[in-house]
Amino acid sequence: MIVTAITLGTSGMVSGQGTPADSTQAAGAAAPAAGGAAVNGDPAAGEALYKANCTSCHALNKRVLGPALAGVNQKYNDEAYLIKWIKNAPAMVASGDERAVKIYEEYNKAAMTPFPQFSDDDVRNILAYIQVEGDKKPEAAAAPGGATTGAESADTGVSNFMIIGLVAVILIAFLVILVLNRVIATLERLLLNKGEAILAEEDETEEEAKDKFAGLKRMAKNKKLVFFVILGFVVLLASFGTVEMWNTGVHTGYQPVQPIKFSHQLHAGTNQIDCQYCHSGAWKSKNATIPSLNVCMNCHKYVQATEKYDGEISPEIKKIYTALDYNPETQAYGDNPRPIEWVRIHNLPDLAYFNHSQHVKVAGIDCQKCHGPIETMEEVYQYSPLTMKWCINCHRETEVKHEGNAYYDKVIAAHDQIKKGEKVTAAVLGGLECGKCHY
């Protein structure tokens, strides 16, 4: 359920960060709120400059590498000073300007890039854009409310599924009762046919109150009934046992609870991030590799889904920070990192050798062929049975791509040598490779 919340949260974020529909109109609305700071620039022209030059280090409403920019006009209230700073920040720090040095110290001594290519008007335009966009903050904050209701409705969706399941179970139970009723009626008729008098039945109803087990006792005496009941049990147990034994060691559908509610549907589906971005080992090693947390931090240093959690960092993203001992306020890493204990889903027995790079890089097989529609999975489950039969069936059907593969070129060369009657040693066929003996 939390997984759905994350997905909705991030999509909510999209609407929150959307580009302004009409910035000039917004500028008009924002002008009174600007207070003492004068905004004399073109926000539309500033937007392009801002997005091309500033966003790799700054955001409007949160700290990135540099400080949040919303309200910068009011804070300094001196356009000429800001223009000087933005055009050459290192010079400001070097000149010993008190406020510039303070910011420089506060932000881990990361020097701001000088922008000598900006004209004074360029900087004014950027400042105007920051003014207009920064004042929009309350508007953007309204978005999370909508997202939350979305998450709630998703929750009811899950419970609906459970209700349907329960109804189905009850229906099945009802059917079972009906069938059993039928069976009982037939058995009764059998008993009657056996010559037991109608009187006896009347006795039965009377005796019922006296001896509850009278009926059972009488049924136990009926050898046919006992035989069929026992037969039924044996068939049931045998079929159940066969299914269980058949599926021993087959973990299809295995979906363990993971320590972080990571959604492949969001990352690989919506965001279209390539599988190998995180599982980079799939190309070059036996193991597809679980990404280390620095890979998460490539994006989550910036992406915190705060729009969804009323300005708080998403609790799932916080788990990454906790594991890394990372402080998002100061952006500093502590010295007590702990690994995340992901639960392995696809687990071949160690007696079988499987190499990802051979399948992904050499054969060019899509990840989905074995792992199923991963890009639609909120939570990953094992899609394929990973049985030997499953492997072998695929190996029987798959054609080898031998073009441009140096291995097969060598095999063909050796084949030609043999045909010509030349001497071919084991070494020619790779007999000297260490792994042939020392595995």
Place this chain on the structure above:
Amino acid sequence: MNKTSILGLAFLAITAITMMSSCKDKSKPGLEYAPNMYDAIAYNPDQKNPNFADGKTAQVPPSGTNPIGYARFNYPDTREGYDAASAGVVNPLPVNQKNLEEGKQLYIAMCGPCHGPQGKGNGSIVELGKYPAPPSYSTGVSSRGGAMKDLTDGKIYHTIQYGLNLMGSYASQLSPEERWQVVMYVRELQKVQ
């Protein structure tokens, strides 16, 4: 037949069904026959390991060790290192179809989400508005000065190795050879109009 036995039988049937369905717990892998043949004594790379202080099997190699065939990149993560790399290194790989193809494949997977398929700073997560756009390789301006299209092999490699601004280091995802293949492809994207 009486009601008690009907109810009793129905109850039994329901219990049997519940028991059978509860055996299919998705969060458990299920039965395994002779699991000691499945799990070797040797540790897998992603397994816990009580023999190391931090409990991980995958240990970081001691500092200063190089894998066989590994070329070192002796430029520090500073502005001076960046400029020195620009002057000091060129791509050791020959420009050919194979390297460009592999560079493209790696670029699309590793850089594409932000930098976009053409290097214009319009990757999938930028288009979705989730991440700020990086500068375009062909028309953008580098935050360390100069045009992006004038970046040298050494500068691009230095950035892949250490990261810059919001971009993290890709040293853990790309081997040195792969980094040079990506550099080769990025040099091509600088020419995109």
